[in-house]
Structures are given as C-alpha cells and as structure tokens.
Amino acid sequence: MSRTGTTSDRLTCAPSRAARELGLKRGDFDLAVNLGLIRAMPDEGGGGLRVALAELDRLRSGEGFPDALRGRVATVGTTAGAELMDVTPTRFTSLARYGLLIPVKFYLNRYRTVVWLYLAEELRQFAAEGSHARLLTARRTPMEIREGMKAGTDRRPRNWRGRHVGFLTRQAGDDPWARAAAVACLLDPADVADVVRDPRERTRLARCQPWLPAQGTPGSPTSELAETLMTASEPDEVAWFRADLAHTMETARRHHPVAAPAPAAPPSPCTSV
Template sequence: MSGTTIARPRQLTCTFSRAARELGLRRGEFDLAVHLGRIRTVPDEGGGGRRVRRSEIERLQDRAEILRESVRAVGTTEAAGLMEIPAGRFTRFAKLGLVTPVTWYPNRYRAVVWLYLAEELRQFAADEKNARLLTGRTPEELRDRLRAGADQRARNWRGRHCGFLLRAAGGPWERAGVVAGFLDPGEIDQTLTDPHERAYVQAFRPAPPAHGAPGSPTALLAEELMTADEPDEIDWFRNDLARAVAEARTIHPVPRPVTHAQHPAPAQPRSAHGLRGWLHRRNAALARSFSPTEP
C-alpha cells in the first residue's frame, strides 16, 4: 500500500465559533455582528443552524479591526464619556428611548446592565438636532415623562432583538414563531384559536438569550425581559402575530393529522354466507340442466 496521504478537501463553510476565532472576535461580538448584518451567514446544509462561508471570513480578515469597532458595545459610564455628558443624563436619554440598547447582561446582583453600540452613540452626539439635549436643561415634556416612570430600555431592546431574529428567520412560520417569542403563552392562546397552527408556531418560538441554566434566576430574568409587558406593546405583537400567521397560512398551510372522516370507508365485501348461498344455488341449477332425462 502506498504511503501517500490524501489531503481532505477544505470545507467551504465553518461554524460560528470557528469563524469568531479566525476573525479575532469574542463570541458575543461575533453574534452581534451577525445580528447587525456585518457578517453574512448561510443555512447549514447538514440540517439546523447557520454557518459562515470561508470566502466571507477571507473578505473580513483584512478589516477585522474595523469590524470589531463597529460592534463595540458599552455600558452607561463609557457611553456617557463617548457623548461627553454626565452618566445621569445618559441614563435619562436611555429611559426616554432616545438611545436603544443593543444587548444586556446580568451583573452579580442580578440587575440588568444595558449595553449600547458605541458607533450609534457617536452618531447621536454628532447630530446637530440633538445638541440642545446634550447641554442645558432637559425639556419639560421629557422631564414629565421621567417623573411618570418612563423607562423604554427593555421595550426598545425587545423591538430591536425581534428585528434581528426576523432577519434570520427562514420562512413564514419561522417569522410567526419569532413574533410569538415576545408574547406570554396566554396571549398566544387568545390570538391563535386554531390548535394546530398554535402548536406549529410554538415550535418556532425562539428562546431568550442564554444567561444561565434553565430555571435559574438569570434565565427567568431573560424570559421576563423577552416578554412584552405594556398593553400597547402586547397589542402590537398580537396584531403582528395574527398578520404573520395569516400570511404563512396562504403560503404553506399547517400540516394536519389525518382523521377517519377524511377518508371514505372502503366498500364492505358481501358476506361469506351470502356468497356461498349464491354459489350453491347456481351450481344446483347447472347440475339440473345437465342431468340425463328419465326414459
């Protein structure tokens, strides 16, 4: 036998973990780059999930530093420094929904730490239309909203995260499942009355971002943040779910279990007793017709 070694062909795609390592990104940075459309992915032909083409990695390797900076996410203190404003003012901006979190994590006290894209904060600060917000007194109408308890951070993150997931959804029922992922199960039951469609949509619901083992306090916190909690927001997700399911229904109706009523019962054969009786009478008649006549 020859000692020649046959080299394996290089794979055309690789996993997210491998792509992140080759681009020098932490996994969180890589996932954020995918969500933002900075890294293009393709479906995994092996079934389930997505992968990255080698050509995409090669395209990005020369600009890895630019890519890393474009997905840099910062907390309140660093965000305020980038915008050259006090941290308290930045927090007010975030609560009013003037800036939108891109992700979050729980600290050791299980409090939510919101993170914001540094790139977006610089753009906000550079926009002349926002100059009056960065200095001087906060406008009265905004202070009224803060006094009333306004805090749009979780809601705005949900809207943004929903957009990320919808862009990655592979079909109409997957898109419906994404929208359902932001509703309490009871709201889904009230919106989707067909049990088959409801079960199909539930199968495509995305899990909340992973922050701890299932059932742990941090996992429960993630589930809470993923679920719409204001009446108008709940109505928005319910209406969007109903529209998504109506669209999916016209493109690809939900497979339904075969029931007895959908198939007519086969014709019952004549009973063995009746058939034997008919054959007996026929054979008897034939025998009489061929019997010899008496002299």
C-alpha cells in the same frame, strides 16, 4: 467544522470557527450577524447557523480589517457611554430611559441588576447630530424628559424588544414560519395561544423558535427576570406584536399549511358472542 462529508460543509463553517477567523469574541460575532454585518445561513442539518468561507474572505479583505469590524460591534454600558458622549451618567440614563438611546444587548449581573449595552458607534453618531445639542449640553435635562423620569418612564426594555425582533426576522429570511416564530417568541404564551388557536400550529411555531439570550439557570429568579424583559408588556406594544403575529401566520398558512390530522379509522363492528 462541525460536520463533514457534504459540499455545503466544505464551503461553510460553524459560528465558533468563523468568530476565530474574524478575530471576534463569540458575543461580538453574534451581534455582527444580528446587525447584518456578517451573512450567515441556517444550518439545515442540525439547527443554528453556518457561515460561508467566501463570506469570511469578503470580510477579511475589507478595508481596516479587523479593527473596523470590531469597532462596528463595540458596545459600552452607561459609564463608558456617558464618557463617550461627554455627558454625566445621570443624563445618559435619562436619555436612555426616555427612549432616545436604544440598547442592543443586556445582561444581569450577580445582583440581578439589568446592565444595558449600547453600540458605541451609534452613541457617537447621536452626539455628533447637531439637533441633539440641547439634549446633551443644556444645563438642565429638558422638561419633557424630566417629567418622564418622574412618571417612571423606562423604554429600554421595549426598545430592546423592538430592535431584537428586527434581528430575528432578518435571520428568518424568507421562511414564513420562522418569521412568525420570531414575533411569537417575544409574546406571552397566553397571547400566542389566543392568536394561534390551532395547537398543531403552535407546535410548529415552537419548533421554529429562535435563540434568545440565556440568562441564568431555567426557573431561577435571574432567568425569570430576563424572561420578563424579553416579553412584550405594554398594552399597545402587545397589540402590535399580536397583529404582526396574526399577519405572519396568514402568510405561513398560505405558503406552508400544517397538515390536517389523518381521519380516525371507523370503529370495528361489534361481534355477537
């Protein structure tokens, strides 16, 4: 455990220990939390998350543990995903770029190429759906997808952002400021400043900012590319995030307004010499 001494500490553990107890790699544990498969709670003493020992017991007693849990968080890239769906990698990429397959994670390899990862379970479900047979087995990719590829359509970054904001707001729970920060962290700072004019409120949002996947050394080309991928960019997407931020900010202000600054003390009267 990361801290000792309180009842909460004795009944909970840090994510690193929880991952070991559940036989998961840390990245798979984090994904399981994002997906709502593992219930975690904010660590009020030092930030981050903690997991109740009772939650570990619940998961360990589940049918098929640990393989069933590992299977639900298993991810695959393009090549393995194409094999799983019995399509060519080119067909798989077209379906993903068009927005029909939604990535759950990404990373940048040493060549700064974006590698998108998908839930294996979701790909199996997609392939098993009868209405998708034409997309998978037609001799040629459907016309609308081919036209989208010619136009340079790539909805993978946007779909990842849409999915990730759902993860972040779930983790924020009922905390209105944390929910607002979950939306704000995927917007350009200029958009946040335009929606949230009060610098004191922006400071509070910054304190509540959730964790985002780290990619590379801060300020490096890799980090800048990752930041671009994690920032809403398409006009209608930006408009949606801005509207959502404005709405969540109204709730945050209503329930926990930022304290007004103390009035300045009146100037001391001048003394004649």
